[in-house]
Amino acid sequence: MAGEQILVVEDNERNMKLFRDVLQATGYRVLEAATGERAVELANEHELGLVLMDIQLPGIDGVEALGQLRRNERTASIPVLALTAQAMDGDRERFLAAGFDAYLSKPVDIVELVATVKRHCERGAR
């Protein structure tokens, strides 16, 4: 199970660093994308166990990127988790309805993050 590759899509460098360190410390390999376009590219090029997707990004946003992943047969079944600072009323419902497999709001509890990632990787691996 360990060693699965996770794509982190995040435009904030410090947060990217946090997620990378947490995931790597947990035993995952991490691919990084600062934009939605780059994320779609990387997803096409690599075998991914899961995608952690920020929503507010330069260029296409996380929801659009999710759509592109889902429309591509190769990437359609990868679990994609929304990890966003958009945490107003109704945001959770909105993103789950858009097709994300889970929703995590920033600031995220890293214990919860790790547990959620682990849960969805296992599901995606089956």
Added chain:
Amino acid sequence: MEAPVRPHRRLKWKYTAVVAALVAAAIASVGLTELYFTYQDSKRALTRVERDKAFTAATSIEQLMQEILLELETRAQPTKAKGAAGRVERSQDFHRLLGREKLVSELRYLDASGKEQVRINPLELDRLRGGIDLSRSPEFLRARTENRYFGRVYFEDGSQPHMTIAVAERAPGRGVVVAEIDLSFVPQVIERARVGTGGYAYAVDSRGVLVAHPSTDLLLRHTSFASLPQVRAALRGPGHEPADAATIGHDQNGTEVISAYQTIESLGWHVFVEEPLSEAFAPLKSAIWRTALLLVAFLLLASATSVLLARRLVRPIESIQAAAARIGSGALDMRIENTSRDELGALAEEFNRMAERLGESYSNLEQRVEERTRALATALEQLDEKSRELEAASLHKSEFLANMSHELRTPLNAILGFSQLLREQVFGELNEKQDEYLEDILSSGNHLLALINDVLDLSKVEAGQVELEIAPFSLQEALERGVVMVRERATRDGVRVTLTALPDVETVTGDERRVRQVIFNLLSNAVKFTPAGGAVDVCATQVNGEVRVSVADTGPGIAREDHDRIFEEFQQTEAGAAQREGTGLGLALSKRLVELHGGRIWVDSELGQGSTFLFTLPVRPA
């Protein structure tokens, strides 16, 4: 639009009636007065005529009688010769008289002993007749005692009236001259006295027996008229009636007559001249007819005239009325045609002016309504614009809030995340101080997160962006969940939490999530401020159509002056501030949420007596 008012009683007919009544009254009163006086006058005039006639007749009869009496008295004296010669002389004298005086039909001389000495009449020519004793006859006796005697009227040769008159011989002679007088002149004289066509005259003697009358039959039967009122009055003697007054009497058949009479003094007779009332007043009757005819004619004329007059008078009024009615029903450009210069003309003028003013103010009004409508439309547009602006502003505000939230959470994510990562000691051990500082960082970060959440919530409520999701839910369950959420901390702090909810407040209607938020806020405050060994009691009851939830604690209590303040933003009690926990926004947010539900929230507390926070929710029909 209302129908114009139609007058019930037309002025025209009123005028007509008034004028006609006036004319009728005038003619009738003049006619009646005239008739009355005419009646009186003609009665008087007729009476005068009758009386004159009666007087004339009576006078001429009287004169004749006086002449005859004079003749007789001349003869009634002793003859110069005595005895037979005397008789011869007297008979010669008598012959002369008979020859001269046609009215005397027979003359006799009675001597002092009442024996007839001479009897002369044209038929017998019996000069001397031997002494018939007439000493017991009334003519002898009455003439001897009263000098004169007038006998009753008698009739000879059918209807020739005659009368016996006796005159006493002058002294020293003591005989009596008796004459038979032919009264056939009397009916002629009486006949001349009659008036009119239906009028007639008659004479009665001193007892009321007829001596002359157009009806021979009545005469011959010696009819007495003494029972007729006018005759009775005459027999009683003169002075019983006013000279000028007309006497209304009756004839023998009972017909009313106008009657006048004159007495023939010497004979004691009365001459009556009479005319039936019906005939006497025949001219009066025709006068009445004339008057009545005139009355009707003038009435018709007056009616026609008054109709015309009323029409002329009323027509302008009617035209004013019609025009006013049309103006009243909205034809404001209607004008009354004005032809006269009198008060009606002035009235029409005033009406026209009024209509004009009305029209002007009406069009002014329309203009103003138009202006106002335009202004209103503009205002509405502006309002629309404002509303759009507000909407935009609101949208902008909520975008701003979302952005702010996002921008605050992003660095906070790094702060809390790295701190947590450090605490997990994945990258090496931390010393005690480092661990302590790390806890401080985490605590402050979490506090900041709570603040962000509360500020956002409050901002949204204040911006009116919180829409309640109203639905029935179990209050009991909401309360239980709140208790569960604080139980861990309560247990840790040694605080006992109890829940009492009455069965009748099982289900309430509202936004469950927000109500839970309030319950949790109040409960966590209560637990937070209650010292170990204390108790928090949650209770729900229904009071006056409201559900009331109370959260009572045994904490330090809140001074009365702080009761309102604590519901304001960032206003904490000293104890609250000392706790360094909480954002100072929880109660403010709870207050807003309760009020959004239409309820109230307040605190019941004294310092050192614990606090009870209460809020109400209206019970809505499910």
